[in-house]
Amino acid sequence: MAAGKTHEMTREGYEKLNAELDHLVMVVRKENAERLKEAISLGDISENAEYDAAKDAQAETEERISNIEEILRTAKIVDETTDDGDDTVQTGRTVKLRDMDLKKTFTYKIVGTTEADPLNGKLSNASLVGEHIMGHKAGDVVEFPIPDGIARYKIMEVQR
Numbered sequence: 001m002a003a004g005k006t007h008e009m010t011r012e013g014y015e016k017l018n019a020e021l022d023h024l025v026m027v028v029r030k031e032n033a034e035r036l037k038e039a040i041s042l043g044d045i046s047e048n049a050e051y052d053a054a055k056d057a058q059a060e061t062e063e064r065i066s067n068i069e070e071i072l073r074t075a076k077i078v079d080e081t082t083d084d085g086d087d088t089v090q091t092g093r094t095v096k097l098r099d100m101d102l103k104k105t106f107t108y109k110i111v112g113t114t115e116a117d118p119l120n121g122k123l124s125n126a127s128l129v130g131e132h133i134m135g136h137k138a139g140d141v142v143e144f145p146i147p148d149g150i151a152r153y154k155i156m157e158v159q160r
Contacts, residue, residue: 009112
């Protein structure tokens with residue numbers, strides 16, 4: 001990971017990652033160890049599919065733990081409570097967008113990349129749309145290239 005890289009996220013996203021890390025360390029690691037122990041007890045591990053599956057699960061768990069630890073170590077939690085008079089689109093704010101071509105309005109909370117879930121109203125600040133609306137205000141029309149033309153969004157509202 002590049003030196004100085006931070007992961008901007010909401011307090012909710014930070015706490016959710018912490019909870020996932022706790023679960024992986026306290027529960028899943030133990031389950032993986034038990035699976036390995038059982039697979040080893042079956043005998044020859046060179047031709048033991050259960051052993052291979054348990055080792056794969058253990059490796060996946062350890063990789064996810066490592067990734068979460070790095071994200072949390074470099075996390076920058078946005079302050080969603082301070083009213084600094086800045087009414088621009090920022091991480092932690094809720095934005096109502098009007099797709100000028102589809103004539104549809106969408107509402108998203110702008111979140112860090114680890115929290116993104118567009119189907120549930122959470123848009124990453126690093127997504128194509130998120131990246132282009134950051135720093136803009138209500139009333140602004142934002143245009144940017146997409147593979148099949150130009151996307152045009154009007155920022156209808158920005159809320160804390």
